[in-house]
Amino acid sequence: xxxxxxxxxxKIIEKRxxxxxxxxxxxxxxxxxxxxxxLGQGPKLLIQFQNNGVVDDSQLPKDRFSAxxxxxxxxxxKIQPAKLEDSAVYLCASSLKGESHGYTFGSGTRLTVV
Amino acid sequence: AQSVTQPDIHITVSEGASLELRCNYSYGATPxxxxxxxxxxxxxxxxxxxxxxxxxxxxxKGFEAEFKRSQSSFNLRKPSVHWSDAAEYxxxxxxxxxxxxxxxxxxxxxxxx
Numbered sequence: 001x002x003x004x005x006x007x008x009x010x011k012i013i014e015k016r017x018x019x020x021x022x023x024x025x026x027x028x029x030x031x032x033x034x035x036x037x038x039l040g041q042g043p044k045l046l047i048q049f050q051n052n053g054v055v056d057d058s059q060l061p062k063d064r065f066s067a068x069x070x071x072x073x074x075x076x077x078k079i080q081p082a083k084l085e086d087s088a089v090y091l092c093a094s095s096l097k098g099e100s101h102g103y104t105f106g107s108g109t110r111l112t113v114v
Numbered sequence: 115a116q117s118v119t120q121p122d123i124h125i126t127v128s129e130g131a132s133l134e135l136r137c138n139y140s141y142g143a144t145p146x147x148x149x150x151x152x153x154x155x156x157x158x159x160x161x162x163x164x165x166x167x168x169x170x171x172x173x174x175k176g177f178e179a180e181f182k183r184s185q186s187s188f189n190l191r192k193p194s195v196h197w198s199d200a201a202e203y204x205x206x207x208x209x210x211x212x213x214x215x216x217x218x219x220x221x222x223x224x225x226x227x
Binding site for chain 1 (some may be wrong): 161215
């Protein structure tokens, strides 16, 4: 079974620039999550999709972050404009039934904003 | 709302020694509890999970954890660590019927040869 794929692995941008991350979940997994992991902290949920609908985006900074999951498969997370404090690892995870015990995480995208 | 505390930011043990990583959670009902491991540059790998039943849970790589409701704890243990166990360890809690996980801040494990 292929895992959760994320790209790019690393990205360096200047503040105020925009950036996008891509995630391809495990085939058949209906639920997709984006987590933000700041250095020295545990991951924090940004947004959760069930198929192509948003279930929870309460911690997504909507003035600069956006995410979509077209056709209920791949997902893109965008930041525009980026701030220095957005430097973090962005982790994508997926699960079959949307239950918390069935997560598989991708390797993440490490973003550095300079 | 649920929360997780990992009191130890960094732990160093010698190879072959025993290990215990502490985790305390806050949640009003019976929680779902997890331990994940993260090697540098990698995603999170599930070590073990607890939902109900036997409070001593066995996981991969020789790890185990014990759920103690009276202490709101879910400590991770391993009888003898290997150099390859050096990594960051995260405890997480999920609520029944809910889907998101809340993570602790992590404990970095260093192994001395």
